[in-house]
Amino acid sequence: MQIFNEIIKKINIISTTNYNLLSLLLESTFIFIFYGILRKLIHHIIYKKMEGRKEYFINHTLQILLNILECLSFIIIWNNFIKNLMTLISVITAAMTIALRELILNFFCGLYINIKKPFKVEDRIEIDGIKGDVTNIFALSFEIVEVSANELHGQSTGIIVTFPSSIVLTKPIKNITKGFKYIWDEIIIKIDLKGDLQKNKKEIYKIINNNEIIKNIPPKMKNQINYINSTNRIYYNKFDPVIYTRIVDNYIELTVRYLMHPKKARYVESEIWNKIYKSYKDNKINLYIK
Numbered sequence: 001m002q003i004f005n006e007i008i009k010k011i012n013i014i015s016t017t018n019y020n021l022l023s024l025l026l027e028s029t030f031i032f033i034f035y036g037i038l039r040k041l042i043h044h045i046i047y048k049k050m051e052g053r054k055e056y057f058i059n060h061t062l063q064i065l066l067n068i069l070e071c072l073s074f075i076i077i078w079n080n081f082i083k084n085l086m087t088l089i090s091v092i093t094a095a096m097t098i099a100l101r102e103l104i105l106n107f108f109c110g111l112y113i114n115i116k117k118p119f120k121v122e123d124r125i126e127i128d129g130i131k132g133d134v135t136n137i138f139a140l141s142f143e144i145v146e147v148s149a150n151e152l153h154g155q156s157t158g159i160i161v162t163f164p165s166s167i168v169l170t171k172p173i174k175n176i177t178k179g180f181k182y183i184w185d186e187i188i189i190k191i192d193l194k195g196d197l198q199k200n201k202k203e204i205y206k207i208i209n210n211n212e213i214i215k216n217i218p219p220k221m222k223n224q225i226n227y228i229n230s231t232n233r234i235y236y237n238k239f240d241p242v243i244y245t246r247i248v249d250n251y252i253e254l255t256v257r258y259l260m261h262p263k264k265a266r267y268v269e270s271e272i273w274n275k276i277y278k279s280y281k282d283n284k285i286n287l288y289i290k
Helices: 002-013 019-049 052-077 079-084 086-099 101-116 197-209 217-228 265-281
Strands: 124-127 130-137 141-147 156-164 173-175 183-192 242-248 251-260
Touching: 019 052, 052 079, 101 130, 101 141, 101 156, 130 156, 183 197, 183 265, 197 242, 197 251, 197 265, 217 251, 251 265
Parallel strands: none
Antiparallel strands: 124 130, 124 173, 130 141, 141 156, 183 251, 242 251
């Protein structure tokens, strides 16, 4: 403390700055540096000791706590000085409110997002025509990694989009994974009219039901429905894959409908089409070819 006071005195000799104010500024600088080092240290320890999803959530939580502690530290050391400025602050508050109305609105909307949770990190959402996976939720904004918009299970484009928190008040939010982790996915298979319909459907059912990802989802979905039914009036009476039949022009259109996780759907579709193509080559499925 003696060294601290000596530093302030020497600075004060060559400066006309008020002694108390200079002391507060120096203390604030030390606090800023201290918490900066502490953040880096914690991040380094977590990086060394943990990995994956757990590392992100623990680091994110600790960083929020450090931000709160840092703000409290500044408030404590500046408390008396702030009291002397209350009259001035009350005069400029109205002007600041007008100037910072967007910032204030984003702050309270950020509280709404964190408390009400219309979405959370890792949810797939669509807002203002942009679809993606939520990667970060901050006090004033949130970020998503954009996915292709042509289908529910689009793949990442690698583009990070930042939204102000206030957008939740002006734009509808489509949460693709809230409530249910799974969506109904469909593929259309065209079968030749001359082919044996029942034989073709039997082979397609075999391909779909033997897929490791698809066959494990219906029991999980049933558990989710039972849980959701306690708070929402949502019902499904069929969870297993189903094939719908329709005759279109000169071919039979089979629509295969099954439950799928949106982030795995494209991979599963590719696997299904590979199997269908193999069955076509083995004369087990009569695909319609123009």
